[in-house]
Structures are given as structure tokens and as C-alpha cells.
Amino acid sequence: MRAVVLTEPEELRLVDLPEPDCGPHEVLVRMRGLGLCGSDLAVYTGSRPVDAPWLMGHEGVGEIVAVGGAVEDRQVGQQVAIEPNYCCGRCPACCAGFTSACPNRVIVGMNHPGLLAEYVAVPAAFTWPAAATVAIEDLVCTEALTVARSAIRRSGVGPGDRCLVVGAGSQGLLLCLALQELGATAFVQEPHEGRVELARSFGAAPVAGDDGFDFLFETSGVPQALHDGLGRVAPGGTALLVGISTRPLELTSADLVYRQITLRGSLIYDHPADFDDTVAVLDRGAITPGKVLQARFDLTEAAEAFASVRSVAGKSWISF
CATH class of the missing domain: 3.90.180.10 (Medium-chain alcohol dehydrogenases, catalytic domain)
Structure with missing residues (x-):
């Protein structure tokens, strides 16, 4: 063979x-x-x-x-x-x-x-x-798709929630599809214009000064992208890390405590x-x-x- x-x-x-x-x-x-x-x-x-x-x-x-x-x-x-x-x-x-x-x-x-x-x-x-x-x-x-849907299950997202997806590679795109199937609203943040356009064709909205997101899904594994995304999460919101990096995060306990953000990793x-x-x-x-x-x-x-x-x-x- x-x-x-x-x-x-x-x-x-x-x-x-x-x-x-x-x-x-x-x-x-x-x-x-x-x-x-x-x-x-x-x-x-x-x-x-x-x-x-x-x-x-x-x-x-x-x-x-x-x-x-x-x-x-x-x-x-x-x-x-x-x-x-x-x-x-x-x-x-x-x-x-x-x-x-x-x-x-x-x-x-x-x-x-x-x-x-x-x-x-x-x-x-x-x-x-x-x-x-x-x-x-x-x-x-x-x-x-199972990786994406498992992250959504672990996050507690529900219909009507506003979700920021950071990174629109294949995992980010599948997250956008799965979030919309659930009835949530997906917004995407991604520097690659072709990927943004593809996400938009699936019904996701590009980020244009928006903040106050209920959920963040970070798929790129880029620490700075996570840092920027956390700044857009509403107080009491949840951030799910799907992307993997070995570099330290620019994050203090004050970033989480004062805004009462939940930070969680999701593996497979x-x-x-x-x-x-x-x-x-x-x-x-x-x-x-x-x-x-x-x-x-x-x-x-x-x-x-x-x-x-x-x-x-x-x-x-x-x-x-």
C-alpha cells in the first residue's frame, strides 16, 4: 500500500x-x-x-x-x-x-x-x-470540529452570548461555525484578511472597536493576541485558551481579580x-x-x- x-x-x-x-x-x-x-x-x-x-x-x-x-x-x-x-x-x-x-x-x-x-x-x-x-x-x-465543540462545552456558552474568537485559522473558523450552530454570536479578530473574509462568509462579524464580550476563545497561541483579547472581555466573562504557546503571558492576578474573569485551558x-x-x-x-x-x-x-x-x-x- x-x-x-x-x-x-x-x-x-x-x-x-x-x-x-x-x-x-x-x-x-x-x-x-x-x-x-x-x-x-x-x-x-x-x-x-x-x-x-x-x-x-x-x-x-x-x-x-x-x-x-x-x-x-x-x-x-x-x-x-x-x-x-x-x-x-x-x-x-x-x-x-x-x-x-x-x-x-x-x-x-x-x-x-x-x-x-x-x-x-x-x-x-x-x-x-x-x-x-x-x-x-x-x-x-x-x-x-470536536476540539472546537469541546472548548465550547467547557466554556458554558449559551444562545445569545457574544463571543470573540481570536485567530481565524481552521480551528478558529470551526469555532465560529459551532458557535453559530449553538445560537451564539461570533466575532473574529485575525490579521490575515483572507481568513477574516472567510469567517465573515460563515456569518461571523469582524471586530471593529467592540468590547464587552461574554466569552473569548484564543486559538492562535500568540501571547500578545491573548493579552489584547482579554482587554475586550466583559467583567465576569470567561476566556478559553485553545492555542498553545510556551512563552509567558503578560498577565497579573489583578487583571483577573478586579474584573473577575475566568481563565481556562481546553485540550482536545x-x-x-x-x-x-x-x-x-x-x-x-x-x-x-x-x-x-x-x-x-x-x-x-x-x-x-x-x-x-x-x-x-x-x-x-x-x-x-
Whole structure:
């Protein structure tokens, strides 16, 4: 089977690998699409080191073509989204339902070989069957949309709330879509004019001197952007940090205490409820995240696909 591996930073190679075996608790998936995000770019550029040659990719979807002997609730022919964070299910965090904090988490494409191959073997419990009516373009956004919807769930946003989304990369754009599906109002702050225009086409409003936002969702990971965004939050408001940076924040306790702002981080999602809920929303046709996809590539164009993540106003993906 064909697969794409990273041989050194920013060097990808299309190789031929043996088709994986399907274990008793696994399903074999014929891949149909794979979305790309900033985490993939970090691996691609070498800022997130891996042992080369490394099989890339984690936002995968496809069709089940074989089912392990111990699997009873998955069937050949189902189209599925793959949940690429395998929690252990045994640690205190997992037992508390906080699987995103699992210290034993297997992270596909980061500390475990990825999904950028024609066939992959995946634990059945981490595949999510979707209705046949769900378009592949919408399905390929499932993982990233689940990250956005989990941040919204943790924030407590409700219908009518005014929300500032800082950063309109693919995660920010999906947040805008998910907020509007909930009935909240999304405003976007982003220096890339193409991304602002795309967000506006989804119904988000650009920020023009507005402040007094009930909620802030920071997706860029830029400390200064968070600092500026916090200044626009209403007293008693909530800020959700989705973007990640290792640089210190320009923040004092007085910034939070006097205005009584809640500051919270949101990492991926919790298994199994968050992925299950997102797929159910896709099945109902309540949201069509595929409109965020702005650049489509073939498997043979993987290098161009990964490089495009830096500049595309929207999300890039690879179609099989």
C-alpha cells in the first residue's frame, strides 16, 4: 500500500508499506481523507521531533473493510471518523471522565505512527460510524470540529452570548461555525484578511472597536493576541485558551481579580462523549464544517499539502 513518511524536517516521501494486520479488537480502515492542522505542521517542520522515517497524519476518515474477531459493534462498509487520541481508560483522569488529561494517551501521528496511508488498523472503540449521508468533506473535519465543540462545552456558552474568537485559522473558523450552530454570536479578530473574509462568509462579524464580550476563545497561541483579547472581555466573562504557546503571558492576578474573569485551558476532547456528540450533529446535518476546506491535495501531493497549512485561508486536506 502507498503511505507518506517524513524522512527529515520538511522532507516527505511516498513509500510502499505492507498492509497492516487487523487485530482482534481493531478494524481495518481504507482511508478516504485526512485533514491537516498546526500540529501536523509542527511535526513536518521538526519543531515537534519524531523518529524518522515517520508515518504522518492524524485527522483521518475512511471506510471499514475488515473487523477484528472480538469486535461486535462495527461493520464492514461503514464510513468512520477516527478519534486519534487513545486514552488508557484506567488512570484517575480517565476514571473521572477527563480523558484529555490521560498521562498514558496514545497520540496518533505524534507519539504513535499516523494515518497517511491507504489502509490503517485502528482500535474499534476509537472509530465513529457516520451516516452514509454525511459528505466526506464534512466527515474529514470531525476531529478538528470536536476540539472546537469541546472548548465550547467547557466554556458554558449559551444562545445569545457574544463571543470573540481570536485567530481565524481552521480551528478558529470551526469555532465560529459551532458557535453559530449553538445560537451564539461570533466575532473574529485575525490579521490575515483572507481568513477574516472567510469567517465573515460563515456569518461571523469582524471586530471593529467592540468590547464587552461574554466569552473569548484564543486559538492562535500568540501571547500578545491573548493579552489584547482579554482587554475586550466583559467583567465576569470567561476566556478559553485553545492555542498553545510556551512563552509567558503578560498577565497579573489583578487583571483577573478586579474584573473577575475566568481563565481556562481546553485540550482536545474527552472520550467517548465529545466525539460521539459531534458525529451525531453531522448525522443530523446541523452543521457543515466542510466549507472550511479550502485546499484539496492528492496523496502524491502531500509535501505541497503540508506546506500549504501556513498560508491557506481555511483548512487543507488530502483526498485518497
